[in-house]
Amino acid sequence: MPIGSTGRPAATRQVLADHVYDELMVALVDGRLGAGEPLNIDALSREMQLSQTPIREALARLESTGLVVREALKGYRVAPLFSAVELDELMDARSVLEPENAFRACAESATELIPQLERSIRDLAEFKDNQSSSIRPYWQADERFHRLIAEGAKNRFLLSAYTALGGHVQRFRLFGGLGVSDADFAIAEHTDILTAFQAGEAELAREKMADHIAMVKHRAISDEAHLHA
Known part of the structure; x- marks a missing residue:
């Protein structure tokens, strides 16, 4: 190790x-x-x-x-991997926090964030096309997208809450036994959020982030069920 x-x-x-x-x-x-x-x-x-x-x-x-x-x-x-109940609670917490981050970041920081968000999506696509044994680049690109938005919300307490959740690592720990299977979904959902930022539509950014977190929750619980099947 x-x-x-x-x-x-x-x-x-x-x-x-x-x-x-x-x-x-x-x-x-x-x-x-x-x-x-x-x-x-x-x-x-x-x-x-x-x-x-x-x-x-x-x-x-x-x-x-x-x-x-x-x-x-x-x-x-x-710590042990999260149970289905714990994953459900974690994703519910993300569904409260991250849409608000997206709304604030789009209103406060859209122009400066757009090229960085675009880059993170390109990095996800590059991983999908050239998958290796390590999921590190995929996790880093995915987490960077969400962290950029959390930082762009320009609220230290929201950022602290986002960091404390550890949501990405808890989710990605499941991939260790399954491999990455949702790259296409993540790319498409991140692109929808990016499109809202490009249009300067803060409410749409909130909506698209909420949709994304809902889908991540569905996939996470499905992964957890497969691990224990």
Whole structure:
């Protein structure tokens, strides 16, 4: 389960914690960190060639998303995959939050976001045409689309709520045993949202994001059912 080392000069504690957080996120998505696997702080510190402080901070952030759990006297371990009920609740939370993000981002930041949203869709299409064993590029392109919109809403509390959900990783962890099957749907739905941004139609952006999250919820629950069939 090599996570990797920074290979970088000393940086601020926050930057290092962010780096650890991102690396662990990717390891959760691509299956290197499986459900129930222990996350030993000493071992991660040696492996990533960092002090324990940014490791602890990153794990605490991941715990707040439900991606890792901490047990008394045992430390951290990777959380189990979400059940159908948990996925349903997560997607309901996204359906409340993300359409509002889309509405605000379209009204506040449409012009600056359009080329970045276009790029993320092109990256999704490139993955679909050249799929590899790793779903990392697909997850990163998909998550980037939604994060750009969350950041474009220009509300720190909405952004914090979006980040805390950890919705993309919880969803993409299911792909580890199934492979990516919904690239065509994601591309089409993201394109509908982009079209609303291009037209400057904030209410339409809200509507198209709501439609997209509803379809993601349907596909996520279907994936969870296949894993337990």
